[in-house]
Structures are given as structure tokens and as C-alpha cells.
Amino acid sequence: xxxxxxxxxxxxxxxxxxxxxxxxxxxxxxxxxxxxxxxxxxxxxxxxxxxxxxxxxxxxxxxxxxxxxxxxxxxxxxxxxxxxxxxxxxxxxxxxxxxxxxxxxxxxxxxxxxxxxxxxxxxxxxxxxxxxxxxxxxxxxxxxxxxxxxxxxxxxxxxxxxxxxxxxxxxxxxxxxxxxxxxxxxxxxxxxxxxxxxxxxxx
Numbered sequence: 712x713x714x715x716x717x718x719x720x721x722x723x724x725x726x727x728x729x730x731x732x733x734x735x736x737x738x739x740x741x742x743x744x745x746x747x748x749x750x751x752x753x754x755x756x757x758x759x760x761x762x763x764x765x766x767x768x769x770x771x772x773x774x775x776x777x778x779x780x781x782x783x784x785x786x787x788x789x790x791x792x793x794x795x796x797x798x799x800x801x802x803x804x805x806x807x808x809x810x811x812x813x814x815x816x817x818x819x820x821x822x823x824x825x826x827x828x829x830x831x832x833x834x835x836x837x838x839x840x841x842x843x844x845x846x847x848x849x850x851x852x853x854x855x856x857x858x859x860x861x862x863x864x865x866x867x868x869x870x871x872x873x874x875x876x877x878x879x880x881x882x883x884x885x886x887x888x889x890x891x892x893x894x895x896x897x898x899x900x901x902x903x904x905x906x907x908x909x910x911x912x913x914x
Contacts, residue, residue, distance in 0.1 A: 735802075735806055736782075736785045736786070737785070738778060738781040738782045738784070738785040739782045739785065739786075739802075739803065739806065740806075741778060741781075742775055742778040742779065742781075742782055742803060743803060743806040743807055743810060743812075745774075745775045745778065746771050746772060746775055746803075746807065746815070747807060747810070747812035747814065747815055749770075749771035749774060749775070750767065750768070750771050750812070750814040750815050750818055751812070751813075751814040753767050753771075753814070753818075755814070755817050755818070755821070758818075758821050760821075761821065761822060762892065763821075764818055764821035764822040765822055765865075765892070766892060766893060766894065767818060768818060768822065769864065769892075769894045770894065773847075773894065776847070779799075782799060782803070783796070783799065786799065793874045793875070794874075797874065831890065831891075832888055832889065832890050832909055833888070833889060833890070833891075834886055834887065834888045834889070835852070835854060835859060835861075835886070835887050835889065836854065836884065836885070836886045836887075836914065837852035837853050837854035837859065837884070837885065837887075838852055838853050838854075838882060838883070838884050838885075839851075839852050839880050839881050839882060839883050839884075839885055840852060840853050840858065840881070841881065842877050843860065847862060847863065847864060848862075848863040849861065849862055849863065850863055850873075850887070850908065850911075852885065852887065859906075860906070861887050861889055861906045861907070861908045862894075862905045862906060862907045862908060863908050864892075864907045864908070865907075867908050867909050867910050867911065868888075868909070868910035868911070869910055869911040869912060869913075870911070872911070872913065873911070880913070883913055883914075884913070884914045885911050885912060885913050885914060886911070886912040886914055887908055887910075887911050888908070888909050888910040888911070888912075889906040889907055889908050889909060890906070890907050890909055891904050891905070891906055891907070892904070892905060892907050893905075
């Protein structure tokens, strides 16, 4: 499952209200309803900034990320096909808007609030070793012999290079700019801090 699905989903949630989509099938309706219901259970008054809004969305999407596989099968899409999975992500986001999920719309407003506090960014340099698929994509690099993993959650500066196939980037030296966020990991059944990618530069 490609992280770019989530990236474009966020983009459409906060930016677009009208887009051409195909008629959603049962699995696609199920994931849209599930995410909407999850967001609807959140007390929006307690979300104070953009970071917290993204965390809520990430939690809800992660809880139902397995449904993306069902949607991909329904659409006869390979989960390794970046372009098609990106398109699917945008359509799921658009479905939330078109079904008038008020909670998602409110959350989208908070996610696009540039006045909210932002996380502090850091950077790490190393050589790309592999891409781990653990519900979302994790880019793994080696730095001084040690492996470090970074979460590809949303669209970031330089992501276009990675959307067109990652095999050619293995072994490349890169600089990864990241921010630490707290997300819910279903497999671990808890909240954990991860390093989310905000930019990648090939050196």
C-alpha cells in the first residue's frame, strides 16, 4: 500500500471539493464511511492546531488502511502501481467531500490552518537501502552503518522522484528532512512517535 495514497487523500481533503470520480463500489463506500465515522467521533473542540488535526486523520485512516487492499481489488488495481493508487487516494478523499461528511470537512479546515503550530524539522543524510511496506511506506537509509526509518505519510518536496518507481533510487545518497509526530499503530495497538518525511533531496 503506497503512502502517496494518504498524501493525495490529505491534499484533496483540504483543497478540493469537486472532482470527477468513478462510481464507488461497496469496498470504497465502506472505507469512506468508516473514515467518516471515525472522524465524527472526535471532539473537534479539542484540536488546537494543524499537527493535532493531521494526527487525528492519520489515526482514523490507519485504523482502516487494510480496507484499501479490498478497494484496490475491487478496482482491479495493483497496490504496487503508484499512479493508480494515487488516483484511488484522491477519489477516496473526494468521496468524503461529496457525501458531505461534516466532520471531515471541519477536520480539513483545521488541517489547512497555516496559523496553527508546526512541528520542528530536522534532517538526516544517508544511503537509501530499501522501502518497507508496513501499511504505509517507510524509507530506510543507512547512516554510519546504522539503519534509520522514515515514514512517507503525505506529499513532500521531492516525492515525485519516488512516485515513479523506487528501485532506481536504492543506493543513492539522500538528505531526508523530517518531523517527529505521534501516530496510532494498529499492529502495536498503541501510539508511537515516528519520523515523518517532509522533504528528500538526492545528493
